[in-house]
Every structure is written in C-alpha cells, then in structure tokens.
Amino acid sequence: MSSPSSWPLLPESIRFVLPRRMVSRLAEHPLSEQLYPLGIGYYQLARGHEMEREQHDDFLLIYCLEGSGRVEFGARNKRRIIRPGDLLVLPRGTPHHYWTEQKNPWSIYWIHFDGSLSQNFVDQLNLAPQSPLLRLGIHSRLVADFEALLDTRQARHHLESYLHSANQLRQLMTHIALLRPLASLQQDDTLDLEKIHSLMQARLHEQIDVDTLAAAVSLSKFHFIKKYKALTGSTPINHFIQMKIERACHLLDVTNKGVKEIAWAVGYEDAYYFSRIFRKTMGISPSQYRAIRMGRSSYTAD
Template structure:
C-alpha cells in the first residue's frame, strides 16, 4: 500500500498480475491500459485492476496524479469488487468516478498508518477491516453527476413521508408543492416524470393502502376507517376505494373470510 503525491513520470507495467490493485486518484490524472483498451483516470476516480489482468498505467506529464494505492487478495475479494456498482470496462478493469470524499481519504490514511505498526495478527485484522470498509464505501458512493441529477430531482422519500403523516386528513397540491419549493405546475410535471402518476393520486393510493391494512387487521367499521384516512363521508370513501381497488371496502373485507 502507498501514497504518491504529484507523481510525475510514474509508470507501471505488469504482464503477470497475481493480486488485486485499487488506486484512488485525488488529484491530477493518468491513463490505464489493458486488453487493448485504454481509459483516462481522473481526479475522483477509483480504479480496480483484478488479479490475472495484464495492464499498464502512467501518470500524466501535464497533470501528474496524486493517488492512494493498495494491493490485496482474499477469498471475498472478487465479490467485494464486483459490488462496486460499476460494470467492468472492455479492458477488464473497474473504473468508477466518486469524486472527492474526505472520509474515504481518511480511511486510506488509517490503512497506511498500519505500515508503521508491528506486523502481528491484530494489525492484519485491523487492516483487513479497513479495506473492507473502503470497498464497501466505494460501492455506496454515487457518481457526482448522479448526485447532481438527484438534487435537481425531487426528494421523494421526504415528500412521501409528508404524505404519510397526513393520511388522517386532506392535503392539497399547494402544500405539497410548497414543501419542495416548486410551483404547482413544475411540481406536478416533475413528479409525474419520475413516478408516472400525479402527487394527489399517490396521496390517495397511500390512503387506500392504509385503509386496506385497517380492513385486514382490525374490526373497525368502514365509516371509522374512512374517517381514519381523512374521509368524513363514508360513501365518498367507498367510491374512491372501489376506483383504486376494483371492489368496495365491504367486498374487500368479505374476500378475506
């Protein structure tokens, strides 16, 4: 394992490669080549070269890379590396852009500190645990571009939580749109593009899902269930229920017996 800072002229070629190699580039760039295919390695990229893959990599002359690197092997290595949430390139290596993450660099620094410790069993166990943590963290992290798209999209989890907390009452489109700082028009358009339905339809679906749960698990009267999910008029509730489920609440309950 190691750390190279502004490694101008750094180059390595291996025709025989009998372990796994991971490189995390935190500055600059380089190039990796294997099986006749080449890819740029840029700041924020994690490169994993599997065992048995002949390869060559070089640091850029114009913008030399700064990298953490570690060689490793073990019974679970293949499974961990295949879980990095990225497909293997045509060259046979894994390359994923995750951006700059202080927590990840901190884990690499902690791993490197093990080089200066006594080489006993506890150090090896700690090192292996740190490596598992790094590989799991890489799998968990999303590419910056994907995160940007998500930020531009809607926080559906928070929005649906808001709906869930208001199942016992009514909530209008103005309130839902205001919760995500959008106009009603843009809110409905963006929500439909993501989910295929409207926010109000989804709110109604959540109400009916709750009603089905109460019909399944309680002896409450239908008018009580209607009130529980925000409908004072039991007949109106039954019409909404039939529209969503295809049968009335009473028919739904009878089908359970």
C-alpha cells in the same frame, strides 16, 4: 503479490508492503482470510510514475486525488483517462499499463489486496462492462479510509494490528460500494468542499496554505475564503488545524509515540507550538489527553 512500481519516493509519498510472514498469517486467519491488504501507498504529484504488468496476481485499487493519468487494460489494450475522483479497479488476471501525465502528475492512493472473497467485494462495486473505472468524485471520508489503512505501517509485527487493517479494508470496500450510486449527484456548481477536505486530509502531515487550496478549486484567495466561510462557518485554515488535532488525538490513542513525534506527524516542527495549538483546541495538553486515555487522569481533572 504483484510488485509495486519502483518509482523513486518523494519525501511526502509512502510505500508500504506487508511482510510476507504476516501476509501468510492473514491468509490463514479466520478474521482476515476473506480480504486482507498486501501493500498500501500514497504518491504525491508523482511525475514519471508508470507501471506495466502482463501477469497480475492480486487485486489493485488506485484512487486519484489530483492530476491525471491513463490506463491500458485487458487483452485488447483498451484505454481510459484517469481524472481526479476516479477509482481504478484492476482485478486479478487483468494485464494493464498505467501512467501519469508528465505535465499534470497525479496524486494517488493505492492498495494491493487479496483474500478468498476479494472478487466478491469487487463484484459488489458493480463496474460498468469493459471498464475498470468508477467515477466516484472526491470524498474526504474515503481519503480518511485510505489514511487509516496507511497506519498499518506503524504496526510493526503485531498480528492484531494487521487484523484491524484487514477489517478496515473491508470497510473501505463497502464504503466505495455505498458511494457509487451517489456519484452522479456530486456535480454541483457550488464550492467543492469534498475536494478541499480531501486535499487537507491527504496533507495533514505537512503545512498547506490558502493559496494552494484556492487554486485547487480555481478561485481567487478572497473568493475562496468567503465561499468557504459561508458554507462552513469557519475559515479553511481553522478547519485544517482542527483536522490536524483530530489526527493527533488518534495517534495519541493508538500509538506510543512521544509528543514531539506526533507533532512531526501532523506537520509541526516545533513541539511546543504544537502543544499550544492542541491545548487551545482541546482544552488540555497532549500529555494530559494521553493520561486520560491511559486512565491516569479523569476527564474533569484540572
């Protein structure tokens, strides 16, 4: 694969490159040979991030959540500005140079991928001639798709988990194709809930305050809370907690991590406090939830 950048990772950022042995198996397996991931990452406020490739031997997606950047691409070094909600699509063989703005660093998801049908999936995105950008807008469900792919790094060396990630990539690509014709309908002068929920989704592993959310949509804290509650019937923090608990349930379902590790994974340093929040939301403790999933308890047990 084309090497990822050597940008020094900050604590809230992730870079995961699949083991070469596993990539070889995915390239040969009938359930993944058509499309499979090579490397996946999330860079948060990545000041100084820059990458230039004359030889690009796989396919690359970059989805910008906040901040801005620029890309030069092709033999003539055409240039485009990358803004929040933009998806940069760089097919195999496209020389490119991209970088973020120093004063307004971007937060991005990225994925390198390959497979016998990779070009077909890119063609389905129906890119405009001579442009590598899709103006999709911010979509929390799309952010969730990228987050699900990032779970691949928990897979260790189990082929089944990597096969699952290959099919999650297929879902992500078809989801993008579905969103593309709707992108022009995203402009609205009401509160941009997708932007807020995408920011929440990207930061489930940490804490976030109302001031940060309000600033993301250029509103005062008071007006932001009022607008948000009018549209959703809930406060932004309550919704954020709900998203954290949903994420915790997913981790309880698909991993063997202990409650303390899962608490850390959704931004709670105190496992006891996390357990109280979980019980308040779900009506049962994390341990009881897992026991039900493992068949050691029933849904109706006290």
